[in-house]
Amino acid sequence: MPGEGNATGSRVTLHVVSSLDGFIARKDNNVSWLDVHGSVYESGVSISEEEAASFVKGIDCYVLGSRTYEHALELGWPYGDTPTVAVTGRTWPSTRESVEFYSGDLETLVRAKLAPRYRNIWLVGGAMLCQGFLSLGLVDEIRLTIAPVLLGDGLRLFGGLLTESNWDLRNVVAYKNGFVDLTYAASSV
Ligand SMILES: NC(=O)c1ccc[n+]([C@@H]2O[C@H](COP(=O)([O-])OP(=O)(O)OC[C@H]3O[C@@H](n4cnc5c(N)ncnc54)[C@H](OP(=O)(O)O)[C@@H]3O)[C@@H](O)[C@H]2O)c1
Numbered sequence: 001m002p003g004e005g006n007a008t009g010s011r012v013t014l015h016v017v018s019s020l021d022g023f024i025a026r027k028d029n030n031v032s033w034l035d036v037h038g039s040v041y042e043s044g045v046s047i048s049e050e051e052a053a054s055f056v057k058g059i060d061c062y063v064l065g066s067r068t069y070e071h072a073l074e075l076g077w078p079y080g081d082t083p084t085v086a087v088t089g090r091t092w093p094s095t096r097e098s099v100e101f102y103s104g105d106l107e108t109l110v111r112a113k114l115a116p117r118y119r120n121i122w123l124v125g126g127a128m129l130c131q132g133f134l135s136l137g138l139v140d141e142i143r144l145t146i147a148p149v150l151l152g153d154g155l156r157l158f159g160g161l162l163t164e165s166n167w168d169l170r171n172v173v174a175y176k177n178g179f180v181d182l183t184y185a186a187s188s189v
Pocket of ligand 1: 015016017018023024025026029064065066067068069071087088089090103104106124125126127128129130132155
């Protein structure tokens, strides 16, 4: 059933942070916009570092494109020791034990390699890889975090090559810092 994971019980969640105008990165890759926040939104929630850490502990595996991998290394590697697969057609030097590189088709990656091993699989970008997963119907859930900023230019969320598909809203969380999390499941209609 779409949105409820596949037959093995694993689920692919696509998570990205987007600006209000639909960009996930500045052209120069500067990520200062991720730290912006407006005035405090009183009705919003905030989560403690412990809550955030416990949430992240529930993620079994990260998947990312090679450009996001490179950028994550530059930023100081936010994925800890959680198993991570970097998708690439190139050969890379090994940098961390938790990282493996994958070249090949994405369907095989998810169905044959990841699903038998991991339940909670997080696809964390970038736009090109997300587009590949979405166009093959490999995403069960989209978690879109909207940042309270207009960037004006940059890398488009999902690019422009997708065909129309319906998604069911499952949850909305507004934070005191002005960010909003939207969770959608792939629709069965
Ligand atoms: N705001 C956010 O939440 C967020 C999240 C993630 C990333 N980002 C930003 O997004 C930017 C990177 O995104 P991007 O779209 O340019 O690149 P990307 O998706 O991270 O990486 C693209 C690369 O991944 C590999 N790849 C992608 N699809 C593939 C496929 N189907 N088969 C084989 N290899 C595939 C290719 O690697 P090779 O060229 O090595 O073959 C391709 O060049 C960075 O600036 C990053 O910081 C933002």
